[in-house]
Amino acid sequence: MTTLPYTLDADDPRDCPMGLIVLQTDETIESDFRQVFAEQSTPLYVSRIPSDPQVTSDSLARMKQALPAAAELLPKARTYGVVGYGCTSASSVIGSEAVEKLIKETCDTAAVTNPLRAAAACASDLGVARFALLSPYVEEVNATLRAAFAAQGISMDVFGTFGVAEESKVVRISTASLVDAAVRLGTDSSVEAVFLSCTNLRTLEAIPLIREKIGKPVLSSNQSLAWHMRRLNTVQNR
Known part of the structure; x- marks a missing residue:
């Protein structure tokens, strides 16, 4: 050698x-x-x-x-x-x-x-604080998440969930389902933006579609x- x-x-x-x-x-x-x-x-x-x-x-x-x-x-x-x-x-x-x-x-x-920390920083950068929350979580998880955002000065009084606990199902929720649900929540006149929560949700393709339909900022966990x-x-x- x-x-x-x-x-x-x-x-x-x-x-x-x-x-x-x-x-x-x-x-x-x-x-x-x-x-x-x-x-x-x-x-x-x-x-x-x-x-x-x-x-x-x-x-x-x-x-x-x-x-x-x-x-x-x-x-x-x-x-x-x-x-x-x-x-x-x-x-x-x-x-x-x-x-x-x-x-x-x-x-x-x-x-x-x-x-969570990143979304709060992004919201501050955009100057928005009243969000519609779309999540896949069961309610006990949603409640904790909304409270954590509230502690950062971000309200999520408008919220909806798919109510899914299984991660293997979360990742397979369709883009069409995400867009339909987020638009339904995001068109509420009381909200300034939409947050799509969960790193396992496939949100990258959905974000521009939702933004185009509601004319408001759309954030997600991964983005x-x-x-x-x-x-x-x-x-x-x-």
């Missing part, structure tokens, strides 16, 4: 990597992020976290114990500009501050966000999270 010489390329200090923690049951967010970040050179590393096939308040709360281990599985060679935790409903149960603390226990990152991660990482890369 011959040991051969080699050189090492230096990392670009202006290009901090991003990390993403994805639910074991999520079949959507990675595909969405590949589309959203297709033209961006910034590395995006993904880790998975164990999650229950059924979405309940108890199953969401259990992810709190697994977050540090999931974050620790991200590559450790460089400091991250931002790490995103890809679960809207669990973020409302665990709390955004707790999510950040747990991730930073095992991952060196400048910032942490999640779809908001990607937007906020890009913004936070840009700050670190300056």
